Amino acid sequence: MDKFNIIMFTGGGDLCEIVYDFLEKNYAVQAVIIDSPVPKKTMIKRRIKRLGMAKVFSQLLFMKGVVPILNWESRNRRKKLLAPFTQSSIFKSSKIHFPDSINSSETIDIVNKFQPDLIVVCGTRLISKKIIDSIRVPIINMHVGITPKYRGVHGGYWALCNNDKENCGVTVHLIDPGIDTGGVLSQKTIEPTRSDNYSTYPILQAIKGVECLKESINYIKEGKVNTINNNLPSKLYYHPTIWQYLYYRFVKGIK
Template sequence: MAPRLAVLTAGGSAPAIIVNALAEAWPGLTVIAEPPEGKGEFLRRRARRLGWLQVAGQLPVMFGSRLSKRFLDRRFAEIEKTHGVSMTWPRDVTVIDVPSANHPAFIEALKRIEPDLLFVVGARMLSAATLEALPCPAINFHAGITPYYRGVNGGYWAMARGEPDLYGGTVHFVDTGVDTGNVIAQKVCISDPRDTIFTHHHAITAQCAGLCAAAVPEALAGRLMDPQPQGASQQYFHPTLWGWIATGLRTGVW
């Protein structure tokens, strides 16, 4: 009997790429959808760690994609065509809505589905209590090469730091850290000069769709990438507006 696969996501065009790839490779998967984290909640959580001044500087970059939507739609269409992926959500998958991945309803849904594996893509971090209650292993797709580029905008930061050889994606087991779980598979991707901080994530995700589907049987078998990637580990956040402009002027990476 084919393994049962569940996907946890908060939606979005980049996660849709992975969901489509998984649904094609593993028919019958179930999507558990949580709403995106509220902006106020997100900003307060970020400010507790970085301070309000830093967060205020990050805001224009966080929400800048809305100001250039027409350009982004053109670039997204090019990415879809080049890599043969779709950013449109599939209509033929079962979707279960829950208030949050850390709400009891999420675990209840998993117990009803009885999946052999949970694939997390574009969802909030699972709390220690939720992880402990999971009835199956969980893996995550991260658009960055770990351990070097954890957190957000991994592709942008790799290019901004002059490390195109670390521009790519990672599939790893989920633990209590931010993209710190044992690595199942990684792929170094090809960067395109047309991409910016607003499109790198989609470009990497498109190039890693096949990697995600192929990682499922590896995870079910408990196989890891050997050897595990080693290197300086750092969690990255959005750049401030002034930092983004300075980097762009200095390096040409936007």
């Protein structure tokens, strides 16, 4: 095991378990800081303000009515993909910490206590400028999309919907105060099969993403933090509405 010291910031979930399993097996994970979820009412109010009531309602119909069906539809595929990553569960770890928020002063205290070489982020809310400015080591994030073209959520799915397979992939980038706008360190693409759908694309991305993490961590260890300029346009994506999903599934065959 490499003695490179890492703290992980995460919100939990399948993708974060994949990342934690990789880090735990290959580096010295000092602590795992679990971000608390943003209250649903707060999140919905923010989305309505940004996107409008009609679109948010249609997104909720998709997430509550369609996503459970997609999870069931892909249950065997999900089980197969996740099987190699079940040995090191985040929530079985004695290293976990639960601050009120990833952006609380407690997070800074934990980082200062352990003095890591690197922070790895996966699946948290937007990290505040205050936290970023308070941490004196690199902070990197694994994002399930090719940035800056597919910022936000479900970048792989949206790339397929856009007939943009060459940009269906995953990115590891430096953290800055924006939404997936930090300098790119590594990117790789995925190749979904007919057995995959909206629920499994992110798992494929996370599996490929640990390769990006390995490359990025090696760059940082060697002091070669050179970002990639891929000259792609920048766009922020959200969850599909139920109507968007049905259109892309039955017209374009994107599951």
